[in-house]
Amino acid sequence: MTTLLPRPPVRVGTDATRNGDVGRKVPLDGARPFSAALHTERRRWILDLRGDLHAYSVIALEVQAQQFVGSTPIAVIFRLRHLRSIDEVGARCLVRLRETLEARGSPVRVTGAPAAILTVMATIGGERHATI
Numbered sequence: 785m786t787t788l789l790p791r792p793p794v795r796v797g798t799d800a801t802r803n804g805d806v807g808r809k810v811p812l813d814g815a816r817p818f819s820a821a822l823h824t825e826r827r828r829w830i831l832d833l834r835g836d837l838h839a840y841s842v843i844a845l846e847v848q849a850q851q852f853v854g855s856t857p858i859a860v861i862f863r864l865r866h867l868r869s870i871d872e873v874g875a876r877c878l879v880r881l882r883e884t885l886e887a888r889g890s891p892v893r894v895t896g897a898p899a900a901i902l903t904v905m906a907t908i909g910g911e912r913h914a915t916i
Contacts, residue, residue: 817841820848828859829890834866837874845874849881857889865896870904879909 818841821832829852837845852860862878870878882892897905 818844820845822848822851828861830861830863832863832866834868836869837867837878838869838871839873842874842877845877845881853881853884853888857885860885860890860892862892862894863896864894864898864901867897867901870901872904872908875904875908879905882909 818833818835818837821834823830823832831848833845835841862882882894885892894902894905
């Protein structure tokens with residue numbers, strides 16, 4: 785008789801041959817690497833998220849967020865057009881970041897999010913987090 789074991793948690797490691805990402809940390813389960821790029825545009829912070837925002841990658845988002853959370857309140861845009869997937873941990877991180885920024889007086893707008901991403905965010909943070 786064969787016993788199926790539960791799938792191990794997502795591990796992150798360096799894989800120099802997968803997808804040509806030499807020296808980059810990539811998830812070993814086949815998920816896309818996550819990146820968070822932060823820049824300013826017309827007196828607004830733009831946070832551009834790419835790849836898969838999951839439990840293993842929220843630290844990259846939190847590091848970028850530290851750069852502007854304590855700054856003078858200005859508008860913030862979360863660009864999610866290139867975000868491929870999100871899990872509950874990633875959604876909680878985004879919802880918490882949005883609520884922190886808004887509490888400090890920074891209006892936050894979400895743009896380009898696929899419907900599946902908005903559904904997860906609404907499930908975690910309520911309907912107002914499902915709007916673009």
